Amino acid sequence: MADVFVILYVTNVLHVSVARFGTLLAILFLTTLLIYLPAAKAADRVGRRPFIIVTFCAFALYPLAIVAAHDFTGLLLRS
Numbered sequence: 001m002a003d004v005f006v007i008l009y010v011t012n013v014l015h016v017s018v019a020r021f022g023t024l025l026a027i028l029f030l031t032t033l034l035i036y037l038p039a040a041k042a043a044d045r046v047g048r049r050p051f052i053i054v055t056f057c058a059f060a061l062y063p064l065a066i067v068a069a070h071d072f073t074g075l076l077l078r079s
Contacts, residue, residue: 006066016072024075 010016010024043051065078 002063006063009066010075014069014071014075016075020072024072027076 007021010021011018016024039051066075069075069078
């Protein structure tokens with residue numbers, strides 16, 4: 001549900017075009033794949049609890065990072 005508000009905020013308040021928002025999503029998903037795959041192997045060795053806590057914190061701080069960005073470049077650096 002929060003994703004809908006992120007889209008509306010970025011496109012309407014920050015005036016980022018939908019095409020640029022799609023670019024941000026592509027970068028986000030690529031980064032997610034590159035981080036989660038090695039993290040999953042490490043979680044199997046170390047334990048899942050620390051990784052779950054870090055993931056929860058990252059998801060909690062994500063909307064705050066979006067609000068702190070003031071333009072496309074800021075969004076790019078925070079995604």
